[in-house]
Amino acid sequence: LSKEPRHDVDETEILRRAKAGDSQAFSLLVERYQRRVVGVAQAVVHNPDDAVELAQETFVRAYENLGKFESRSSFSTWLYRIAANLAIDFRRREGRHTMLRGEEAETELDRLPSPRGNSFQETARGELNKRIHDALEELTPEHRAVILLREVEGLSYDEISEVLQCPRGTVMSRLHYARNRLKTILQDLESE
């Protein structure tokens, strides 16, 4: 998975141009952060299709409010916070986090991109992914979001705190709980 996008020295210039109404410059920002914004939304809603839709909405909102961005935080953190807020609202509205159980979850897993061929490894990976998916579903949305933002998206504690708008201590305690809970559910993974 991609790491934190490198903040090139010209990002300030791209931002300035985008603020001045240069849509080409804004398109560059979309390309630069699209993967991470989808990842942040996915950490909260735990559904890739919804995450892509939310990411689109995130960039539209960002474009509308770009003039108000004042560089108090980094542009990426500002963007992730918009994505997280939209995703949290979406989750509350739709309650989608409870819908990916049983057959629905299996259907979702079948749609995941996979390496070519139908080897034993692919099957095994599919089963493993399903188990991890189910284990994540047993966490509360708050615990799941924190551990996915940390482990999958690689956000620091401070970034998670800012994106989810909760204290750093809460991030740490949620992370501690989520890790131990997943360890308990997936304890046989450790012995494999």
Place this chain on the structure above:
Amino acid sequence: MARCEDIELLLGPFEDGELEPHEMQEVARHTATCPACDLALAGYRTIAVALRGSQPIPALEGFATGVMARIQSMHLPPPVPETRWHWYDTVTGWFTNTVMMGGLAAAVAIVTAIVVTPEAAKLLHMREAHAQKSEVVASIATPVQVSKPAIAAPPINNVASNDEESDTGGSGNQVVAAADNSGDAGTEISSLQSDNPSVAVWTSPNDKTTVVWVPDQQP
């Protein structure tokens, strides 16, 4: 060596590199010698690897194009030009600075009025009292028009001031002295009261001052 219960809470942040340097060292030292905590740390790593490999990666081909097309189809106005926000910031900044400077000036004035002015008044009164002491000449016998060379004031042994009541018990020999015609307001004597002809009590209601004049004791 730190206890496992203390270290357990630090294992996750240790794995994430989110501890202070001295805590990182402490956890590293502990896990190097504690198989249980080292195993717990390995468990966290296994979970992390599993999570990273399990998350579906949505296809994002054409994503940016789609976003831009949506923005254009919504006929959204371009972001507010930076110059407009700059103008806004300049005006609000000027207003904020003005208000702050005004507030600061008002605060300084209030502090001056509270602290400095009473001190200045006190100093002024001290100077006035000193001037009065050096110029007043009192007569006890009868109401007199006081003039500087008329009677020499006895040496001052005891001076009570600022509304201190005189304790001479005087009721009889009450003398009212007229003001000095020299025109110096500091030398005005409004009253003289005493039973003892060698003791004078001088009060000045204008500046709320009472002075008791007592002659030197002869050896």
